[in-house]
Amino acid sequence: MQETLRQMTHTAPLLVTGGAGFIGSNFVLRHLRDAAASGVVTLDALTYAGNPHNLDSLMGDTRHTLVHGDILDRELVASLLQKHRPRAIVHFAAESHVDRSILGPGAFLRTNIDGTFALLECAREYFATLTGEEREGFRFLHVSTDEVYGTLTPDAPAFHEDTPFAPNSPYAASKAASDHLVRAWTHTYGLPTLITNCSNNYGPYQFPEKLIPLVINNALAGKPLPVYGDGMQVRDWLFVEDHCSAIETVLANGRLGETYNVGGNNQQTNISVVKTICALLDEFKPKGTSYADQITYVTDRPGHDRRYAIDARKIQRELNWFPAQDFVNGLRLTVRWYLDNQPWVENVTSGAYREWMDTNYSARTEGA
Structure with a gap:
C-alpha cells in the first residue's frame, strides 16, 4: 500500500493556474520538457495576457490538459481537483501590470484577492479529502512579487522575507493582500503553502506591454521608445527560466509555510535596459541609424516606485538555488x-492591444 501511495504522489499532475500567461507558460513548458515529469493541468481565463499559443508545442502531449476557466469559478476548480487529484497547485493567475491597475483597479482586486481566496477555499476542501502520502505531499505554491514591499532608497538594503509590506500601487496592494490570505490559510487551517516573491521577470512569451518586449516591439516598428520620468528607476531583473527553476526548487524542497524571495542579482536602471536593448537590435537588425534615437522621455506614472532589489540569500542558503543567467546574456x-x-x-498585438497603448501613453507628455 505504501508503495502504491508513493507512485500516486509521484505521478499525480500539477494544477497550474494562469499557465497560459508569461511566467506560467514558461513554467509549464519547462516542467514538461522532462519526459519523466508528471502531467500538468493548466487552468487559464485566457484574457488578453493568457495566450493558448504559448503552449502550442504541447499539442498532442497527453500529459498536458488546458482548461479555459476562471479561478473564481469554484465549481470548476473543485471538479478539476477531484478529477485530476493534483499533488500541488502552482498559482500564477493574476492581473499583473501596474499601469493597468492604475486605470482599472477593480479587475486586480477581483482576480488577485477574490480569486486567490476562492482558490484557497477549494484547495482547503480538497486537502481535507486527502490521506496518507497524498496528504503529506500536497502543496499550494503562491507566486507573488517584490512590489508588495514598496520602494527602496538608492542605498537601502535589498528586500528580504521579513521586510514589512508597503505596497504603493493597486496591483502591489492586491498582491500583498493575496500573500496575507495564503499565510492566514496556513496558520488558521493548516493548508500546506509556500510563497515566492520574485523580482522583475523578462524572457520569451512576455506580453508587450511590459518594458522589455514593449521596447523591442516599438523599436522594430519605428515608434517612440517611452521612458518614464528620468529613466533612473532601478529594478532587479530575473530571467524567466531562472524564476521557473526556483519555483520548481521551492515546490520540491521548500519548508511549509515559508516565503522565499527570488532575484536575479541584476540591478539595472530602466534607461540602461532600454539602451542595452537598442544596442542589441543595432547588432542583430541594423537599420542605418541607432534604435536609441527613438528613445522618448514621457511623464512618469503616479506612485512609480524608485527602486526594487531582492535579497535572495534565504533560497540560496536553504535550497541551493542560484540564477543561471546574467542580465546581458539573458x-x-x-x-x-x-x-x-x-x-x-503580431498575433498578440491586436486592436485591443493598440487601444490599450493609446489609452496609457497618449495622455503622457514628453519630458526631459
Whole structure:
C-alpha cells in the first residue's frame, strides 16, 4: 500500500493556474520538457495576457490538459481537483501590470484577492479529502512579487522575507493582500503553502506591454521608445527560466509555510535596459541609424516606485538555488527570441492591444 501511495504522489499532475500567461507558460513548458515529469493541468481565463499559443508545442502531449476557466469559478476548480487529484497547485493567475491597475483597479482586486481566496477555499476542501502520502505531499505554491514591499532608497538594503509590506500601487496592494490570505490559510487551517516573491521577470512569451518586449516591439516598428520620468528607476531583473527553476526548487524542497524571495542579482536602471536593448537590435537588425534615437522621455506614472532589489540569500542558503543567467546574456536570448518569433508578436498585438497603448501613453507628455 505504501508503495502504491508513493507512485500516486509521484505521478499525480500539477494544477497550474494562469499557465497560459508569461511566467506560467514558461513554467509549464519547462516542467514538461522532462519526459519523466508528471502531467500538468493548466487552468487559464485566457484574457488578453493568457495566450493558448504559448503552449502550442504541447499539442498532442497527453500529459498536458488546458482548461479555459476562471479561478473564481469554484465549481470548476473543485471538479478539476477531484478529477485530476493534483499533488500541488502552482498559482500564477493574476492581473499583473501596474499601469493597468492604475486605470482599472477593480479587475486586480477581483482576480488577485477574490480569486486567490476562492482558490484557497477549494484547495482547503480538497486537502481535507486527502490521506496518507497524498496528504503529506500536497502543496499550494503562491507566486507573488517584490512590489508588495514598496520602494527602496538608492542605498537601502535589498528586500528580504521579513521586510514589512508597503505596497504603493493597486496591483502591489492586491498582491500583498493575496500573500496575507495564503499565510492566514496556513496558520488558521493548516493548508500546506509556500510563497515566492520574485523580482522583475523578462524572457520569451512576455506580453508587450511590459518594458522589455514593449521596447523591442516599438523599436522594430519605428515608434517612440517611452521612458518614464528620468529613466533612473532601478529594478532587479530575473530571467524567466531562472524564476521557473526556483519555483520548481521551492515546490520540491521548500519548508511549509515559508516565503522565499527570488532575484536575479541584476540591478539595472530602466534607461540602461532600454539602451542595452537598442544596442542589441543595432547588432542583430541594423537599420542605418541607432534604435536609441527613438528613445522618448514621457511623464512618469503616479506612485512609480524608485527602486526594487531582492535579497535572495534565504533560497540560496536553504535550497541551493542560484540564477543561471546574467542580465546581458539573458537579454540577448530575449531579444533574439522576439526577432525569431514575430508571428507570435503580431498575433498578440491586436486592436485591443493598440487601444490599450493609446489609452496609457497618449495622455503622457514628453519630458526631459
